[in-house]
Amino acid sequence: MAGVAVSSQVERQSLARAMVTGFKRLPGDAALPRLEPARPWLAAVSVAAFLGVAGGVLSALAALPPRGVPDMPRHAAYTKECGDCHPAYHPSLLPAASWRTMMAGLADHFGEDARLRADTAADIGVFLQTYAAESWDTKAAHRFRRVAPAEPLRITAAPFWKHTHAGIAPAVFKTRAVRSPGNCNACHRDADAGGFHGPMVSILSRSLPLLLLLASVPASAESPRERIVADLAAQARAADPGFAGFSAARGAALYKARPGGGKPDTPSCDTCHGATPQTPGQTRAGKPIEPMAVSRVAHRYTDPEKVKKWFGRNCESVLGRECTPREKGDFLAYMLSQ
Numbered sequence: 001m002a003g004v005a006v007s008s009q010v011e012r013q014s015l016a017r018a019m020v021t022g023f024k025r026l027p028g029d030a031a032l033p034r035l036e037p038a039r040p041w042l043a044a045v046s047v048a049a050f051l052g053v054a055g056g057v058l059s060a061l062a063a064l065p066p067r068g069v070p071d072m073p074r075h076a077a078y079t080k081e082c083g084d085c086h087p088a089y090h091p092s093l094l095p096a097a098s099w100r101t102m103m104a105g106l107a108d109h110f111g112e113d114a115r116l117r118a119d120t121a122a123d124i125g126v127f128l129q130t131y132a133a134e135s136w137d138t139k140a141a142h143r144f145r146r147v148a149p150a151e152p153l154r155i156t157a158a159p160f161w162k163h164t165h166a167g168i169a170p171a172v173f174k175t176r177a178v179r180s181p182g183n184c185n186a187c188h189r190d191a192d193a194g195g196f197h198g199p200m201v202s203i204l205s206r207s208l209p210l211l212l213l214l215a216s217v218p219a220s221a222e223s224p225r226e227r228i229v230a231d232l233a234a235q236a237r238a239a240d241p242g243f244a245g246f247s248a249a250r251g252a253a254l255y256k257a258r259p260g261g262g263k264p265d266t267p268s269c270d271t272c273h274g275a276t277p278q279t280p281g282q283t284r285a286g287k288p289i290e291p292m293a294v295s296r297v298a299h300r301y302t303d304p305e306k307v308k309k310w311f312g313r314n315c316e317s318v319l320g321r322e323c324t325p326r327e328k329g330d331f332l333a334y335m336l337s338q
């Protein structure tokens with residue numbers, strides 16, 4: 001624009017007007033200059049050279065790693081331990097301070113016992129804080145740096161979340177496919193990558209895993225399972241010399257019982273595990289739980305660490321105490337008979 005201004009000044013005529021009308025005034029009585037013939041080959045070569053250089057520069061830029069999107073490794077322990085009850089939330093959805101507080105309070109995690117071994121918890125804590133909202137330059141991460149002062153641990157309480165989901169009827173979050181606002185994956189197919197590029201709503205596809213589960217084939221008992229039961233029997237005998245074996249009937253009663261003493265939102269095993277051992281359950285955060293009966297889900301009660309961890313948590317949640325070896329054995333006896 002400066003060039004237009006200067007040129008107009010030097011030639012004493014408006015270059016801008018010439019651009020619009022296509023006509024320029026020759027100075028004084030100057031003769032019309034000889035017009036150059038067009039040189040199409042030269043033009044083609046210069047256009048090609050320009051495209052070559054510009055294309056090369058652009059593709060080199062495109063190959064650079066994206067800025068503000070750290071190369072986050074998959075963290076197996078995080079996905080496993082924090083993905084049991086709800087999706088393992090993308091670390092960019094909360095600021096580091098929230099993750100730190102959350103990892104320090106797993107014994108009462110939104111009314112549930114989510115305790116982990118100390119070293120696992122520490123490891124996951126470092127991962128979450130390293131890749132917290134502050135480390136990302138995505139739109140969601142920027143917005144989620146602001147938490148609700150009253151509920152700094154809830155993504156769904158953050159002002160940005162409230163604002164973007166205000167248009168969704170509350171009933172939608174109560175449908176069986178969604179069940180909880182925290183079940184992001186029910187509606188956002190790119191939730192695991194932390195993208196949240198618009199809604200990508202896929203509520204129906206959520207019911208598919210349940211159908212597949214119902215169709216799963218029964219399998220025969222495995223020896224790791226027998227070992228778990230034998231261990232419990234040994235413990236029960238040590239606790240009570242009069243121990244006369246486990247009872248599936250007592251296990252069935254335990255499954256339905258509402259003993260009190262636990263956390264108010266989880267009065268009974270069937271709160272989460274479904275009305276019967278054959279039916280799938282759902283965590284309070286909306287993630288489906290495969291049926292508990294071994295005739296439905298072959299891998300049930302085959303990993304001693306898993307059995308120990310969940311008896312620990314779930315008995316604490318429902319009964320407010322550890323289950324006795326006899327109660328655990330009864331429960332397993334019931335599930336093996338189903």
Ligand code: HEC
Pocket residue numbers: 081082083084085086089094102106109110112113114124153154155156157180181182283284285313
């Ligand atoms: C035993 C089940 C269980 C486990 C294991 C568990 N959570 Fe949760 N989590 C819950 C429940 C229940 C809620 C509350 C859901 C609700 O009210 O809708 C919740 C909520 C959350 C929320 C808030 C979601 C929201 O609605 O904004 C975050 C974040 C979260 N959990 C992170 C974690 C992390 C990190 C771990 C692993 C250390 C973990 N959870 C393990 C049960 C669990």
Ligand code: HEC
Pocket residue numbers: 093139140155156164165167168172173178180181182183184185186187188196197198199201
């Ligand atoms: C019932 C379905 C549903 C659930 C569950 C849900 N969302 Fe959404 N979300 C939507 C819809 C629909 C929109 C688009 C709203 C609009 O554009 O008006 C949206 C928008 C968003 C946006 C804004 C995207 C943008 O760039 O504008 C973010 C971020 C987001 N959701 C994150 C989450 C997170 C995190 C969770 C879980 C804690 C979650 N959502 C749970 C349906 C859902």
Ligand code: HEC
Pocket residue numbers: 084085112266268269270271272273283284289290299300301302303306307310311314315317318319331
């Ligand atoms: C708050 C929800 C909740 C309640 C209440 C609950 N559970 Fe669980 N339970 C889970 C989740 C989530 C898992 C892990 C997911 C899975 O195994 O599919 C699990 C897994 C288990 C396992 C391990 C299964 C395996 O395959 O090794 C046992 C055993 C178990 N629960 C026993 C119980 C007993 C006994 C009660 C009642 C005293 C109970 N649960 C109540 C949520 C719950």
